[in-house]
Amino acid sequence: MVNEEVKTSETTVTEQVDNGNRLPRTQEELDAIIQGRHNRDMKKFADYDELKAKASKYEKQEQAAMTESEKKDARIKELEGTNADLTNQLTDREAKVLRVQMLEAEGLPTSWATRVQGTTPEDIKADVAELKKLLGVKKAPVGGPAGPAENGTPPDMNALIRGTLGF
Numbered sequence: 001m002v003n004e005e006v007k008t009s010e011t012t013v014t015e016q017v018d019n020g021n022r023l024p025r026t027q028e029e030l031d032a033i034i035q036g037r038h039n040r041d042m043k044k045f046a047d048y049d050e051l052k053a054k055a056s057k058y059e060k061q062e063q064a065a066m067t068e069s070e071k072k073d074a075r076i077k078e079l080e081g082t083n084a085d086l087t088n089q090l091t092d093r094e095a096k097v098l099r100v101q102m103l104e105a106e107g108l109p110t111s112w113a114t115r116v117q118g119t120t121p122e123d124i125k126a127d128v129a130e131l132k133k134l135l136g137v138k139k140a141p142v143g144g145p146a147g148p149a150e151n152g153t154p155p156d157m158n159a160l161i162r163g164t165l166g167f
Contacts, residue, residue: 095119102128108135 024030
């Protein structure tokens with residue numbers, strides 16, 4: 001290994017240049033290698049703050065040089081982009097609500113709304129119908145076997161369970 005001294009504005013650091021695949025043996029050697037690499041990288045970006053200040057100054061000059069109509073045009077473009085984003089979000093939310101409503105109407109769980117495809121009412125309705133057909137789900141009639149009896153007394157649950165199971 002060859003030792004080199006790297007001088008920075010604060011201190012002098014001894015950097016060990018690796019001439020092979022030998023690993024550093026002590027923490028000090030490793031620290032020296034890391035510090036040397038860090039110093040080399042810092043030299044690459046030494047003028048970063050200066051360039052950043054120049055870019056900021058240039059942007060301010062460019063803003064000042066814009067005419068009033070150019071400023072209005074830039075603002076209109078910005079607002080049109082925002083409007084398009086908000087319109088897309090609204091369309092997506094309306095489609096989600098429509099999916100949930102269609103699933104409820106067909107007697108399917110509303111948690112399946114993310115699985116239903118389509119954005120138009122026709123597409124969603126067709127997909128829900130296809131899903132219902134594939135699953136073989138039939139909508140339970142209102143006031144069916146679990147509904148109240150005609151005489152106003154609650155149904156006998158044991159009898160309902162036995163009837164359902166075929167006993």
